[in-house]
Amino acid sequence: MDTKQQALFIIFGGTGDLAKRKLYPSLFELYKKGFLRDNFAVIGTARRPWTDEYFQEVVREAVTAEHESEEDVANFAQHFYYQSHNVNDTEHYVTLRKLAQQLDQKYHIGGNRLFYLAMSPRFFGTIAKHLKSQHIVTDNGYNRLIIEKPFGHDLTSAKELNNAIGSYFTEKSVFRIDHYLGKEMIQNIAAVRFGNNLFRSLWNNRYIDNIQITLSEALGVEERAGYYETAGALRDMVQNHILQIVSLLTMNMPASYTESDIRREKLDALKALQVYTPEQVKNNFVRAQYTGTNELKGYRQEEKIADDSRTETFVAGKLFVNNENFAGVPIYIRTGKRLAKKTTRIDIVFKDIPKNIFGSAKLGKNILTIIVEPKGEIYLQMNVKQIGQDFGLQVQKMDLLQVKDNKVQIPEAYEKLILDALRGNATNFTHWEEVAYSWKFVDAIRSTWDQQQDSLAEYASGSMGPKVADDLLVRDGHKWVFTVNGEEN
Ligand SMILES: NC(=O)C1=CN([C@@H]2O[C@H](COP(=O)(O)OP(=O)(O)OC[C@H]3O[C@@H](n4cnc5c(N)ncnc54)[C@H](OP(=O)(O)O)[C@@H]3O)[C@@H](O)[C@H]2O)C=CC1
Numbered sequence: 134m135d136t137k138q139q140a141l142f143i144i145f146g147g148t149g150d151l152a153k154r155k156l157y158p159s160l161f162e163l164y165k166k167g168f169l170r171d172n173f174a175v176i177g178t179a180r181r182p183w184t185d186e187y188f189q190e191v192v193r194e195a196v197t198a199e200h201e202s203e204e205d206v207a208n209f210a211q212h213f214y215y216q217s218h219n220v221n222d223t224e225h226y227v228t229l230r231k232l233a234q235q236l237d238q239k240y241h242i243g244g245n246r247l248f249y250l251a252m253s254p255r256f257f258g259t260i261a262k263h264l265k266s267q268h269i270v271t272d273n274g275y276n277r278l279i280i281e282k283p284f285g286h287d288l289t290s291a292k293e294l295n296n297a298i299g300s301y302f303t304e305k306s307v308f309r310i311d312h313y314l315g316k317e318m319i320q321n322i323a324a325v326r327f328g329n330n331l332f333r334s335l336w337n338n339r340y341i342d343n344i345q346i347t348l349s350e351a352l353g354v355e356e357r358a359g360y361y362e363t364a365g366a367l368r369d370m371v372q373n374h375i376l377q378i379v380s381l382l383t384m385n386m387p388a389s390y391t392e393s394d395i396r397r398e399k400l401d402a403l404k405a406l407q408v409y410t411p412e413q414v415k416n417n418f419v420r421a422q423y424t425g426t427n428e429l430k431g432y433r434q435e436e437k438i439a440d441d442s443r444t445e446t447f448v449a450g451k452l453f454v455n456n457e458n459f460a461g462v463p464i465y466i467r468t469g470k471r472l473a474k475k476t477t478r479i480d481i482v483f484k485d486i487p488k489n490i491f492g493s494a495k496l497g498k499n500i501l502t503i504i505v506e507p508k509g510e511i512y513l514q515m516n517v518k519q520i521g522q523d524f525g526l527q528v529q530k531m532d533l534l535q536v537k538d539n540k541v542q543i544p545e546a547y548e549k550l551i552l553d554a555l556r557g558n559a560t561n562f563t564h565w566e567e568v569a570y571s572w573k574f575v576d577a578i579r580s581t582w583d584q585q586q587d588s589l590a591e592y593a594s595g596s597m598g599p600k601v602a603d604d605l606l607v608r609d610g611h612k613w614v615f616t617v618n619g620e621e622n
């Protein structure tokens with residue numbers, strides 16, 4: 134396995150929230166583990182007139198934690214350089230090229246470049262164009278572009294963006310990041326499904342009753358009002374993270390665990406998504422906005438949010454993947470801000486046994502639960518005998534995996550994905566066609582909502598969303614496995 138990597142990172146949006154909170158700490162982890170050592174440098178760029186010294190201080194602050202060695206932190210930060218740069222200004226790319234050449238020589242990098250676009254997608258086209266026209270891409274190494282979400286605003290804008298980038302970079306060199314695909318427990322979906330005959334054989338519409346996906350956040354919109362007002366929960370979380378999870382759960386078994394085979398199967402699953410008519414949208418999807426409590430502000434009271442904003446901060450829905458194995462299985466999804474708890478989980482609810490031979494003893498449901506956050510866990514809910522003279526049944530949760538106690542060993546999603554990009558492995562990145570089919574599904578919902586002004590519900594901050602989200606399941610005879618008061622079925 135190739136361990137030590139040689140690369141020059143150019144991070145557009147180097148002063149931003151994502152860079153500070155996720156990218157610098159992830160690069161530091163790669164540094165400590167020896168993947169990045171002597172032959173790497175990072176140029177951070179943004180408009181702010183920072184110096185190298187100040188930038189290095191920001192980086193040191195971003196990666197410093199109690200247990201870190203000061204020497205490691207200091208040595209790591211010395212690889213960072215800052216270039217004040219407006220991405221629309223061609224002149225600035227000339228200075229950037231010179232700095233990149235100098236650093237390439239100084240650190241013996243050999244021409245490998247990784248351009249990380251950690252800023253608003255409206256700049257992606259112009260950055261890609263200038264990287265090419267101003268010869269910042271090299272001839273003697275690889276040139277890879279990591280692009281942050283959201284990839285476009287709808288299918289039309291995503292196509293425009295893809296064409297703009299595609300004029301300068303091949304699909305193979307474009308790494309569209311969806312950080313959920315780098316999460317340990319999301320990667321576990323394939324391991325559980327295709328590594329165990331037990332689950333492989335049950336993973337279909339003959340045995341699965343329904344699937345529930347919950348991505349709930351306790352935080353509100355925080356400092357991202359400008360972006361969030363143009364996105365809302367549907368574009369922010371459903372178009373990408375949730376549909377990617379859906380594709381991993383419902384794809385057919387790939388011929389091998391390789392980029393091309395997995396991609397083919399995921400794409401087929403996304404193609405099989407039932408795109409709703411306006412009437413079906415009304416019946417199957419709900420949206421809502423959080424209201425305030427004594428302690429917490431409502432969405433419309435948040436900074437930089439209009440007091441008549443109609444942006445949804447919560448979405449729930451029922452969707453179908455009409456392939457051979459999943460046609461007819463309702464997949465319930467929900468995501469929202471300011472909910473009761475930060476939790477990311479998948480509940481696979483199996484069908485009831487056709488005949489209960491135990492008389493009056495009630496059988497509980499078999500549920501396979503994959504908890505992604507706050508701690509990695511997989512457990513299976515089963516019926517077992519109650520210990521004692523008489524024959525009674527009880528529901529027990531069987532732990533299949535618990536990674537909560539050794540959390541430090543779980544690599545952060547961004548760390549894994551950056552290493553994958555350095556190695557040229559795009560298995561856990563999204564291909565353009567996946568993005569396109571996801572937008573097709575989401576656009577049908579969005580356009581119905583845009584014409585339907587009365588369908589925005591409210592939910593109290595700290596709850597698990599509006600009642601209409603529960604009703605989606607209740608009318609099918611189901612209920613959310615995860616509830617605000619704990620877990621039940
Ligand atoms: N933050 C997060 O948790 C997540 C973010 N993302 C995505 O990552 C991307 C970045 O998000 P985030 O870091 O939160 O955004 P921020 O607003 O914090 O950062 C934006 C960056 O772009 C720079 N910038 C803005 N305009 C220009 C310009 N004309 N020329 C050069 N630089 C410019 C800003 O610096 P300056 O003002 O100095 O120019 C800043 O560094 C977005 O696509 C977002 O959707 C995805 C998942 C999670």
Ligand SMILES: O=C1O[C@H](COP(=O)(O)O)[C@@H](O)[C@H](O)[C@H]1O
Nearest residue numbers: 282312313350369370374477506
């Ligand atoms: O992409 C995004 O994800 C985060 C949630 O990510 P997580 O890893 O903390 O679950 C979300 O807060 C943000 O709005 C969205 O852009």
